[in-house]
Amino acid sequence: MKHFSKEAIGAMPSIYRLNMINSCTGYKSANLIGTQSKDGNTNLAVFNSVVHLGSNPPLIGFILRPTTVPRHTHQNMKNTGFFTVNNIHYSQIEDAHHTSAKYPEDVSEFSQTALEEEYKENIGAPFVKNAPLQLGCTYVNEYHIKENDTLMIVGQVEHIFMEDEMLLEDGWVQLDKGGVVAINGLDGYALPKLLERYPYARPKTQE
Secondary structure, three states: OOOOOHHHHHHOOHHHHHHHHHHOOOOEEOEEEEEEOOOOOEEEEEEOOOEEEEEOOEEEEEEEOOOOOOOHHHHHHHHHOEEEEEEOEHHHHHHHHHOOOOOOOOOOHHHHOOOOEEOOOOOOOOEEOOOOEEEEEEEEEEEEEOOOOEEEEEEEEEEEEEOHHHEOOOOOEOHHHHOEOEEEOOOEEEOOOOOOOOOOOOOOOOO
């Protein structure tokens, strides 16, 4: 088994270190976050950090890198109060990954890919048409993480849309039924498949 000390990690070439640290924590969610500026310019960006924060109220979070350079996603959601989170279907991965390219504010990533905008339920941000699962969210708060100057964004889920076959009788969402992909690191896309689902775990009885 290979071993890397803190000193060895610090001495790595930056891209090598970036790849290793981003991929060694396991598979992450793959989502496209859609926003729109006050002037109507749309923005779409791929994120691998969207996480569940709570179900009552329904809250999600995601990490934004330092805002020392323009972050259109952050700027738009703070100005309008809205953003969307869209699961990525395996047929969309090439275009989804391209949204990580840095375009000027007035150039929409939708215009540079085959991904299409979709609007519904008075959410002032674009959904991704044909995404298997879509969340319409409002911006709630943000928290500065001083250790690396990033932001944890907190949003509240206002609307959920998903393909019919993904929703099971008990409310559980089976993502592989919708062809939803995950991200390994920053640029590796995988198609997970459910192996098993277990009931709530309780302590074993001692005889």
